[in-house]
Amino acid sequence: xxxxxxxxxxxxxxxxxxxxxxxxxxxxxxxxxxxxxxxxxxxxxxxxxxxxxxxxxxxxxxxxxxxxxxxxxxxxxxxxxxxxxxxxxxxxxxxxxxxxxxxxxxxxxxxxxxxxxxxxxxxxxxxxxxxxxxxxxxxxxxxxxxxxxxxxxxxxxxxxxxxxxxxxxxxxxxxxxxxxxxxxxxxxxxxxxxxxxxxxxxxxxxxxxxxxxxxxxxxxxxxxxxxxxxxxxxxxxxxxxxxxxxxxxxxxxxxxxxxxxxxxxxxxxxxxxxxxxxxxxxxxxxxxxxxxxxxxxxxxxxxxxxxxx
Amino acid sequence: xxxxxxxxxxxxxxxxxxxxxxxxxxxxxxxxxxxxxxxxxxxxxxxxxxxxxxxxxxxxxxxxxxxxxxxxxxxxxxxxxxxxxxxxxxxxxxxxxxxxxxxxxxxxxxxxxxxxxxxxxxxxxxxxxxxxxxxxxxxxxxxxxxxxxxxxxxxxxxxxxxxxxxxxxxxxxxxxxxxxxxxxxxxxxxxxxxxxxxxxxxxxxxxxxxxxxxxxxxxxxxxxxxxxxxxxxxxxxxxxxxxxxxxxxxxxxxxxxxxxxxxxxxxxxxxxxxxxxxxxxxxxxxxxxxxxxxxxxxxxxxxxxxxxx
Numbered sequence: 001x002x003x004x005x006x007x008x009x010x011x012x013x014x015x016x017x018x019x020x021x022x023x024x025x026x027x028x029x030x031x032x033x034x035x036x037x038x039x040x041x042x043x044x045x046x047x048x049x050x051x052x053x054x055x056x057x058x059x060x061x062x063x064x065x066x067x068x069x070x071x072x073x074x075x076x077x078x079x080x081x082x083x084x085x086x087x088x089x090x091x092x093x094x095x096x097x098x099x100x101x102x103x104x105x106x107x108x109x110x111x112x113x114x115x116x117x118x119x120x121x122x123x124x125x126x127x128x129x130x131x132x133x134x135x136x137x138x139x140x141x142x143x144x145x146x147x148x149x150x151x152x153x154x155x156x157x158x159x160x161x162x163x164x165x166x167x168x169x170x171x172x173x174x175x176x177x178x179x180x181x182x183x184x185x186x187x188x189x190x191x192x193x194x195x196x197x198x199x200x201x202x203x204x205x206x207x208x209x210x211x212x213x214x215x216x217x218x219x220x221x222x223x224x225x226x227x228x229x230x231x232x233x234x235x236x237x238x239x240x241x242x243x244x245x246x247x248x249x250x251x252x253x254x255x256x257x258x259x260x261x262x263x264x265x266x267x268x269x270x271x272x273x274x275x276x277x278x279x280x281x282x283x284x285x286x287x288x289x290x291x292x293x294x295x296x297x298x299x300x301x302x303x304x305x306x307x308x309x
Numbered sequence: 310x311x312x313x314x315x316x317x318x319x320x321x322x323x324x325x326x327x328x329x330x331x332x333x334x335x336x337x338x339x340x341x342x343x344x345x346x347x348x349x350x351x352x353x354x355x356x357x358x359x360x361x362x363x364x365x366x367x368x369x370x371x372x373x374x375x376x377x378x379x380x381x382x383x384x385x386x387x388x389x390x391x392x393x394x395x396x397x398x399x400x401x402x403x404x405x406x407x408x409x410x411x412x413x414x415x416x417x418x419x420x421x422x423x424x425x426x427x428x429x430x431x432x433x434x435x436x437x438x439x440x441x442x443x444x445x446x447x448x449x450x451x452x453x454x455x456x457x458x459x460x461x462x463x464x465x466x467x468x469x470x471x472x473x474x475x476x477x478x479x480x481x482x483x484x485x486x487x488x489x490x491x492x493x494x495x496x497x498x499x500x501x502x503x504x505x506x507x508x509x510x511x512x513x514x515x516x517x518x519x520x521x522x523x524x525x526x527x528x529x530x531x532x533x534x535x536x537x538x539x540x541x542x543x544x545x546x547x548x549x550x551x552x553x554x555x556x557x558x559x560x561x562x563x564x565x566x567x568x569x570x571x572x573x574x575x576x577x578x579x580x581x582x583x584x585x586x587x588x589x590x591x592x593x594x595x596x597x598x599x600x601x602x603x604x605x606x607x608x609x610x611x612x613x614x615x616x617x618x
Contacts, residue, residue, distance in 0.1 A: 083410030101392030
């Protein structure tokens with residue numbers, strides 16, 4: 001790397017964004033990075049406050065995430081879950097035993113009035129997460145998926161319980177809390193903002209929906225990594241969502257078009273460059289299977305971004 | 310057995326009472342028994358509603374209890390607990406992973422307005438507990454231990470956190486909810502009431518403190534099993550409590566004197582009969598190490614009680 005970045009902000013949903021964040025946290029001074037994470041997927045399960053994307057980011061950055069599964073901890077058991085199922089409690093969303101400690105700690109803290117960003121910072125310290133992780137907001141902002149079959153469904157109900165089967169006809173966010181303390185300040189101070197390869201509709205748009213975030217981003221150089229590779233989403237329902245919500249083929253270009261003026265450059269899978277118009281585009285290997293992949297992609301994004309800043 | 314009992318009520322705290330209950334549930338028609346369990350020890354831990362005696366009784370009756378440890382499930386892991394400790398959360402009271410499902414289910418139910426007796430019934434059904442288990446009350450009635458060193462301590466804080474080190478100078482119960490639905494009715498319909506070998510001060514007195522319970526028991530034949538064996542408590546701080554609170558030596562007779570007119574007969578360890586005055590007393594082996602011990606003692610209590618009813 002030729003440049004010493006002093007302040008980089010990354011926006012992320014779950015796995016893809018978390019892996020790029022992991023790469024950034026390994027190639028940059030950890031003090032130079034602020035991760036801003038989607039909490040639109042947060043929900044209550046078994047009476048516990050669960051923040052799936054925050055947890056994926058925390059566990060990934062702490063090198064504790066289960067890599068293949070894409071959620072939860074690598075070294076995990078499901079004994080409480082098995083008994084919950086035996087008790088007839090909701091069994092459509094699995095929480096591991098060690099993972100439960102995160103939700104118990106968070107739930108108790110929130111009930112006691114500690115804001116989400118504060119308990120997240122505590123959990124990150126305990127997990128030795130090397131860089132700053134902020135939830136996008138402290139207050140509830142809930143991603144709702146509009147479906148024909150079931151009306152509006154909370155994201156996890158649609159995503160996990162219904163396995164994304166009801167077609168998403170629209171997405172809305174219930175609640176408009178202010179961004180968490182530090183979010184706007186981090187963006188305003190950022191030399192570079194990296195939008196991770198996350199689902200634009202349900203992982204990044206919730207962050208963009210918060211008051212002041214779009215305006216702050218508009219003043220900073222923003223580069224986005226495409227979550228679409230050769231017409232397919234690496235994970236999740238994004239390809240079908242682009243078709244349904246944007247009325248176009250699922251391409252890196254469709255992602256770029258969705259972000260519009262917000263992004264100054266795109267990083268896409270090599271071969272997908274042709275789908276993007278209007279912004280400088282880097283083609284490279286964007287699939288991150290290993291930590292080395294994440295670090296290489298993070299380096300390439302930063303080097304590519306040097307020209308923008 | 311010569312008599313077919315149709316309605317027996319047993320009062321219990323944790324392990325000792327639970328083991329006698331297990332015996333009763335094996336030698337009687339399970340439909341003939343109602344267990345009334347102390348909830349004065351209930352407390353909130355990690356934001357969860359924990360009912361230690363109810364759980365010990367449920368798990369014991371379901372043949373799932375950890376026999377040596379005296380609490381929790383036999384087949385258990387502590388992965389959530391380990392992480393809670395790593396997060397800096399209270400680690401003085403262990404909850405196992407499978408056990409957590411019980412507390413999560415109970416906590417969610419109570420928060421949703423389901424009374425404790427109803428969620429206890431649901432848990433018992435799911436655990437295949439063969440007989441009826443009632444918490445002594447639905448509302449909070451908290452056993453507080455008066456100590457010189459720390460003032461009044463909630464029972465679990467004194468018992469587990471402080472390992473009963475601060476001398477108990479008194480016991481009081483905070484809250485006077487009505488007995489749970491079915492408690493007084495079960496006592497009134499009982500041919501026999503068995504007071505288990507539990508701590509009179511902190512396991513049985515909380516039940517007796519509830520409005521109408523003493524009066525209902527006074528009209529029924531009550532036999533108590535002594536938790537003191539040859540001057541020592543099988544488990545817990547009872548011997549020291551008798552010395553401090555009653556100002557006398559810890560004997561089966563001291564237990565009988567504490568219950569006074571309430572009990573019509575005592576069952577004590579063979580050799581301890583001489584300490585009891587004023588009521589018929591059966592001496593036998595009262596220590597229950599195995600299920601066979603529990604069943605034998607239950608049979609002996611019932612046979613002895615035939616003369617009273």
